[in-house]
Amino acid sequence: MTTHAKNERRSDCPISVALDIIGDRWTLLIVRDLLFKDRDEFGAFLQSEERIATNVLADRLRKLEAHGIVSKVPHASDARKSQYRLTDRGLDLAPILVDLIVWAARYEKTAAPPKVLKRMLEDREAFIAETVHAAKKRATHE
Amino acid sequence: MTTHAKNERRSDCPISVALDIIGDRWTLLIVRDLLFKDRDEFGAFLQSEERIATNVLADRLRKLEAHGIVSKVPHASDARKSQYRLTDRGLDLAPILVDLIVWAARYEKTAAPPKVLKRMLEDREAFIAETVHAAKKRATHE
């Protein structure tokens, strides 16, 4: 049922929404998928390597929708499917996600960073613009 | 024990650390407290209005330390206390946290935003610099 009646706490740093969305592993992952990967369907999210469970995914998509970050629309061609799109509010997270990824990568001494990362670093503004544009495009006519 | 060789998953977006730290309500909150509030002791974190439990707090501080985001040092004047400081890596989160707070506030139609928020918006760079500087200062001679 998960009628999370939101016990909204007031803080002098209005971070409550951010806590719910960013401060949750799974919602963060979904937003990442929507932004940077070509995933916008239920089944596509499931294929993320982080292996989210179906019930948790359904719950988080509902939460994202409730917060106005994602909107659910019936799929254009396939009646069985639904498509999840980032709203403007969700798209506004793009720069933050990029910075977050860059931050994480900076201290991670793992193998060679992927090309994406290089672009994020050297061409941040353009990369963000392209990402948002691509996400919007996907949303309109996929 | 910094044996964080755990279940490191490889992703083409190296977001794993970010998931562990930012994608967790409590660690996110601790970092916020360290950055923007004058809290750097165990007891101080407990007084956050979000009411973290002592066992969870201890766990998250350990996790932050393991990830090299926070360091624990004996308190200068009071032998009973410990002080938690943000490392350089932790301080690098400042711009991201600021953007996150601004993002959250932009869509939150609650009461008048606090002064801090105004500064974050109108004077972002300077505000971040001051915040980091203040955190460092606190760390050295509090």
Place this chain on the structure above:
DNA sequence: CAGGATCCGTTTCGATACTG
């Protein structure tokens, strides 16, 4: 008294089976 650790009832998670 500050910084935890431990116990314990409740909530959430994660895996899988199941349904429309």
Place this chain on the structure above:
DNA sequence: CAGTATCGAAACGGATCCTG
């Protein structure tokens, strides 16, 4: 394919206890 139902396992929250 997109979810829901179920259930054991893990995490949480709160209270209390312990230790320097």
